[in-house]
Amino acid sequence: MKAGFESAAREALGDSQLRRNMARATTTIRARRAAAVAEVEDWEELREAGAAIKAAVMASLPRQLERLERAVEERGGRVHWARDGAEANAIVTDLARAHGAGEVLKVKSITTDEIELNQALAAAGIRAHETDFAELVNQLAGDWSSHILVPAIHRNRSEIRLLFEDTIAAGRRLDEDPVALAAAARGHLRELFLRVPFAVSGANFAVAETGSVAVVESEGNGRMCTTLPEVLVTVMGIEKVLPEWRDLEVFLQLLPRSATGERMNPYTSIWSGVHAGDGPREFHLVLLDNGRTDVLADELGRAALHCIRCSACLNVCPVYSRVGGHAYGSVYPGPIGAVLTPQLRGLPQAPTLPWASSLCGACLEACPVKIDIPTMLVHLRGRVRREVGAPRGERAALAAAFRVLSDRGRYERAQRLRRLGRGALAQLLAAPWSRSRELPEPPPQTFREWWDERG
Amino acid sequence: MSAASTARAEILRRATAAIGAAGAEPVTVPRRYRSAGGLGPEGRVDLFCERAADYRARVHRFAAAELDAALAARCEELRARRLVAAPAAPWRPGGAEVEVDDPPLAAARLDQLDGVLSGCAVAIAETGTVVLDGSPLCGRRALTLVPDLHLCVVAAANVVETVPEAVAALAPAVAAGAPLTFVSGPSATSDIELQRVDGVHGPRQLELFVVWY
Numbered sequence: 001m002k003a004g005f006e007s008a009a010r011e012a013l014g015d016s017q018l019r020r021n022m023a024r025a026t027t028t029i030r031a032r033r034a035a036a037v038a039e040v041e042d043w044e045e046l047r048e049a050g051a052a053i054k055a056a057v058m059a060s061l062p063r064q065l066e067r068l069e070r071a072v073e074e075r076g077g078r079v080h081w082a083r084d085g086a087e088a089n090a091i092v093t094d095l096a097r098a099h100g101a102g103e104v105l106k107v108k109s110i111t112t113d114e115i116e117l118n119q120a121l122a123a124a125g126i127r128a129h130e131t132d133f134a135e136l137v138n139q140l141a142g143d144w145s146s147h148i149l150v151p152a153i154h155r156n157r158s159e160i161r162l163l164f165e166d167t168i169a170a171g172r173r174l175d176e177d178p179v180a181l182a183a184a185a186r187g188h189l190r191e192l193f194l195r196v197p198f199a200v201s202g203a204n205f206a207v208a209e210t211g212s213v214a215v216v217e218s219e220g221n222g223r224m225c226t227t228l229p230e231v232l233v234t235v236m237g238i239e240k241v242l243p244e245w246r247d248l249e250v251f252l253q254l255l256p257r258s259a260t261g262e263r264m265n266p267y268t269s270i271w272s273g274v275h276a277g278d279g280p281r282e283f284h285l286v287l288l289d290n291g292r293t294d295v296l297a298d299e300l301g302r303a304a305l306h307c308i309r310c311s312a313c314l315n316v317c318p319v320y321s322r323v324g325g326h327a328y329g330s331v332y333p334g335p336i337g338a339v340l341t342p343q344l345r346g347l348p349q350a351p352t353l354p355w356a357s358s359l360c361g362a363c364l365e366a367c368p369v370k371i372d373i374p375t376m377l378v379h380l381r382g383r384v385r386r387e388v389g390a391p392r393g394e395r396a397a398l399a400a401a402f403r404v405l406s407d408r409g410r411y412e413r414a415q416r417l418r419r420l421g422r423g424a425l426a427q428l429l430a431a432p433w434s435r436s437r438e439l440p441e442p443p444p445q446t447f448r449e450w451w452d453e454r455g
Numbered sequence: 456m457s458a459a460s461t462a463r464a465e466i467l468r469r470a471t472a473a474i475g476a477a478g479a480e481p482v483t484v485p486r487r488y489r490s491a492g493g494l495g496p497e498g499r500v501d502l503f504c505e506r507a508a509d510y511r512a513r514v515h516r517f518a519a520a521e522l523d524a525a526l527a528a529r530c531e532e533l534r535a536r537r538l539v540a541a542p543a544a545p546w547r548p549g550g551a552e553v554e555v556d557d558p559p560l561a562a563a564r565l566d567q568l569d570g571v572l573s574g575c576a577v578a579i580a581e582t583g584t585v586v587l588d589g590s591p592l593c594g595r596r597a598l599t600l601v602p603d604l605h606l607c608v609v610a611a612a613n614v615v616e617t618v619p620e621a622v623a624a625l626a627p628a629v630a631a632g633a634p635l636t637f638v639s640g641p642s643a644t645s646d647i648e649l650q651r652v653d654g655v656h657g658p659r660q661l662e663l664f665v666v667w668y
Contacts, residue, residue: 220657264582293469
């Protein structure tokens with residue numbers, strides 16, 4: 001992130017294969033989502049309810065977390081609290097060690113990517129196996145996610161085939177057909193599902209009322225990991241809690257249609273603590289803060305925590321769909337990443353991201369919980385300038401503008417100067433800004449001159 | 456205080472401080488969306504069959520008296536000879552050898568069988584979804600997951616129209632601690648160029664038998 005979004009984006013734009021993959025993928029998924037949403041006549045009412053439920057969660061977060069903790073523990077689960085990634089990683093690592101687990105299965109979880117759990121496990125000599133197809137692709141390639149929902153969206157089928165032939169299907173010739181590629185992953189992972197007794201997942205939702213945790217997925221790897229192992233550890237950001245069981249009726253409609261453009265995703269698993277004779281014998285829920293309470297403290301920025309990770313804002317974004325996810329330098333790319341990452345990590349760690357947008361508003365329109373990302377971006381731009389500081393040129397330009405615009409005489413002289421061709425100087429000063437924009441030609445007569453002439 | 460209780464106290468303290476005055480005002484949730492559907496029993500079942508088939512589940516409709524014969528014929532077509540049944544699933548397709556999951560079979564054993572027979576708790580017409588609730592009719596979760604073929608019997612009376620109706624119908628099971636699995640079509644991935652490919656880790660074939668009792 002140090003290099004900033006602008007230079008990372010320029011580099012990404014130079015990769016024509018990436019641009020082709022991104023354009024094709026985002027166009028496809030946009031159309032699919034639009035169709036899935038159009039068929040729901042009460043979509044706007046669902047969005048309103050979703051936004052209100054999330055606002056209600058934030059306003060009562062401490063109470064909801066305590067309710068969730070009580071409900072999970074009453075049902076035989078154990079709840080752990082982690083202030084930051086290092087604490088969460090230590091909890092998971094200690095649990096794995098206590099069970100003598102040298103390997104763990106992983107369900108796709110952006111939260112565990114955020115805290116770099118796999119690296120922490122590796123440092124402790126524990127091997128994490130990603131089981132989601134795209135996460136497996138990224139793990140095998142030593143690559144990282146470029147999309148919330150389709151983490152290997154930047155790769156096409158021939159790239160995946162070559163990767164598999166070098167790794168899980170070494171020595172075999174694979175077909176480029178997606179069915180054959182999926183079958184190769186199935187063969188590789190099935191052995192692990194049946195053998196490894198320790199799994200780590202994320203959570204899409206957790207219901208405070210009933211202590212129920214929900215994982216929404218397509219492939220069945222989530223079902224495998226939350227069902228077959230003896231020990232299951234779920235790492236969840238504290239903002240994912242929902243107050244009542246009934247609230248799921250809203251999100252189980254909003255999420256699949258916004259995410260994959262399906263009426264319902266193939267599989268949703270919901271469990272509450274431990275179930276005798278069915279699934280893991282031990283269940284641990286790790287509640288992770290890692291900057292979330294800081295986001296909560298910003299009244300305008302807080303709604304970034306409402307995000308249900310559907311990725312609709314990524315797919316409609318003119319910036320994301322061209323530069324792809326890596327330029328955002330975070331596991332949360334796209335418009336939501338541009339508002340979430342700087343707040344989670346602290347503005348000085350990602351000061352360029354609030355500018356990774358044209359403020360066109362497509363993200364707000366697509367968001368199933370109506371997060372006003374454009375307004376939040378402007379708010380964060382202001383905060384970055386106040387709290388982190390502005391580049392010297394921008395500070396000087398704004399100081400000069402303040403002098404000129406706050407005094408009538410200076411303003412009128414400046415207008416005349418500009419028209420007399422001294423505008424060349426202004427052009428020069430505005431060069432960084434006008435590289436990709438047109439500076440308007442000054443009119444032959446200003447409004448004030450015209451007004452005076454009228455008498 | 457231990458590190459764990461310190462972390463808990465600090466997160467709750469930070470969250471309380473962060474929400475400040477907002478914590479005092481209750482937020483009312485407008486639930487103006489559709490809760491109940493408007494279709495009759497026949498319409499609901501028609502919609503369910505259409506939507507489930509749309510996600511490549513194979514849907515068959517029968518009267519109760521024809522079910523056993525239909526199951527047997529379908530198992531024959533699919534060459535499914537060794538099946539496992541949920542403990543309270545009463546169906547026994549002729550020609551297939553059926554083991555009952557009571558006592559529970561090991562996962563490795565399930566992996567060797569051709570298919571699994573279960574019922575379902577609720578089905579959702581609008582989304583083509585069946586919901587399993589871990590009851591003896593549905594079986595434990597691993598049972599309907601490991602075998603590659605899932606034969607699921609859906610009682611027409613259990614088909615609701617909307618997601619809110621299903622969530623309400625499932626509330627007592629959840630309150631009693633039941634684990635739930637929502638199944639909409641066979642396992643799939645769209646990870647390769649967003650093309651939906653059937654069959655990754657869950658059952659690659661989902662056969663739904665919708666029955667009027």
